[in-house]
Amino acid sequence: MRRMTARPANAHQARLLRLLRDNGPNSRAQLGDQVDLSRSKLAVEVERLLETGLVVADGLAASRGGRRSHNVRLAPGLRFLGVDIGATSVDVAVTNAELEVLGHLNQPMDVREGPGAVFEQVLTMAAKLKASGLAEHFDGAGIGVPGPVRFPEGVPVAPPIMPGWDGFPVREALSQELGCPVMVDNDVNLMALGEQHAGIARTVSDFLCVKIGTGIGCGIVVGGAVHRGTTGSAGDIGHIQAVPEGRPCACGNRGCLEAYFSGAALARDAQEAAQQGLSPELARRREANGTHGTLSAVDVAAAAAAGDTTSLALIREGGTRTGQVIAGLVSFFNPGLVVIGGGVTGLGHTLLAAIRTQVYRQSLPLATGNLPIVLGELGPAAGVIGAARLISDHLFSPA
Numbered sequence: 001m002r003r004m005t006a007r008p009a010n011a012h013q014a015r016l017l018r019l020l021r022d023n024g025p026n027s028r029a030q031l032g033d034q035v036d037l038s039r040s041k042l043a044v045e046v047e048r049l050l051e052t053g054l055v056v057a058d059g060l061a062a063s064r065g066g067r068r069s070h071n072v073r074l075a076p077g078l079r080f081l082g083v084d085i086g087a088t089s090v091d092v093a094v095t096n097a098e099l100e101v102l103g104h105l106n107q108p109m110d111v112r113e114g115p116g117a118v119f120e121q122v123l124t125m126a127a128k129l130k131a132s133g134l135a136e137h138f139d140g141a142g143i144g145v146p147g148p149v150r151f152p153e154g155v156p157v158a159p160p161i162m163p164g165w166d167g168f169p170v171r172e173a174l175s176q177e178l179g180c181p182v183m184v185d186n187d188v189n190l191m192a193l194g195e196q197h198a199g200i201a202r203t204v205s206d207f208l209c210v211k212i213g214t215g216i217g218c219g220i221v222v223g224g225a226v227h228r229g230t231t232g233s234a235g236d237i238g239h240i241q242a243v244p245e246g247r248p249c250a251c252g253n254r255g256c257l258e259a260y261f262s263g264a265a266l267a268r269d270a271q272e273a274a275q276q277g278l279s280p281e282l283a284r285r286r287e288a289n290g291t292h293g294t295l296s297a298v299d300v301a302a303a304a305a306a307g308d309t310t311s312l313a314l315i316r317e318g319g320t321r322t323g324q325v326i327a328g329l330v331s332f333f334n335p336g337l338v339v340i341g342g343g344v345t346g347l348g349h350t351l352l353a354a355i356r357t358q359v360y361r362q363s364l365p366l367a368t369g370n371l372p373i374v375l376g377e378l379g380p381a382a383g384v385i386g387a388a389r390l391i392s393d394h395l396f397s398p399a
Contacts, residue, residue: 007399084383087214142387154184190386192219261318319354
């Protein structure tokens with residue numbers, strides 16, 4: 001497999017590479033329809049890309065009348081690594097240049113164990129994917145972490161649920177270990193990129209992607225590009241105050257949305273309900289979970305599916321609080337779509353209905369009249385596809 005050693009020399013070549021990534025093999029004639037170049041200039045740029053090895057010939061295209069055009073495609077040996085580090089698990093995938101997932105691994109992992117232990121796990125999983133024959137090397141890697149990231153340097157900044165990660169040089173450290181370029185971003189931004197590339201947001205330029213997992217975050221896509229803010233903390237909606245002077249939150253403030261509805265908050269509330277005898281179903285599941293007797297959002301989802309009224313009430317209450325915050329975002333941003341993803345989406349349509357009801361009730365009809373609020377399509381693959389999209393955007397930019 002050829003290693004990617006070249007970068008596009010100009011914006012025209014970058015545009016051609018991204019078109020081939022997003023649309024697959026294409027004829028020169030079809031590429032010419034999509035870029036503002038004369039036929040002779042297009043031929044020059046395609047030839048230069050062929051010389052770099054980033055693009056290869058792919059047979060003759062279907063006739064459009066006259067002489068048949070040649071197809072071109074991205075080099076089939078290019079490989080990207082997508083890594084999605086969550087609070088409680090790690091997903092690692094290898095893709096080709098068109099961002100098709102060739103292999104995908106998932107492992108439980110507590111991000112609080114620190115960067116050393118987490119990266120050891122990531123590198124072991126990457127090596128396993130290589131050993132399976134999917135890749136001889138990686139041409140680039142995208143990494144998602146569950147906290148704010150100073151994007152230009154690829155460094156986490158004061159992440160509330162990631163002790164030991166503040167200021168750790170993730171981009172630099174993994175680039176050395178993997179031997180390829182690395183880009184790092186917040187995990188919810190990568191979920192948004194994944195849904196934009198291959199999921200429910202393919203045709204939308206302005207949308208919000210809300211991830212409800214151990215924490216809550218929001219990817220903001222404006223004009224087709226992720227909006228990260230000045231310091232990389234845009235979309236940290238889990239720390240918008242939902243209840244004045246309410247429960248203490250891991251960030252040090254009180255009343256944050258995340259303190260009331262997230263995977264951790266839902267597990268805590270379910271535990272209390274079971275202990276207080278409010279839900280025989282949750283109490284049974286707690287007992288079945290062994291000596292520690294803990295509950296998770298998965299238990300709440302299963303109990304709700306079995307008709308447990310306490311679990312359904314917890315989900316509806318959390319969805320209503322989340323909907324209150326999203327309603328404010330909708331009124332401010334006026335998106336064309338709101339995507340709900342993350343581990344807590346196992347709560348399904350009960351959660352979605354509560355969020356929709358609150359947003360449609362609270363936001364002005366002009367903002368919500370044609371606003372779909374939907375579950376993401378890609379599930380756990382959204383983050384790793386988004387990570388591959390992030391590094392390919394970087395590499396398919398002019399050097």
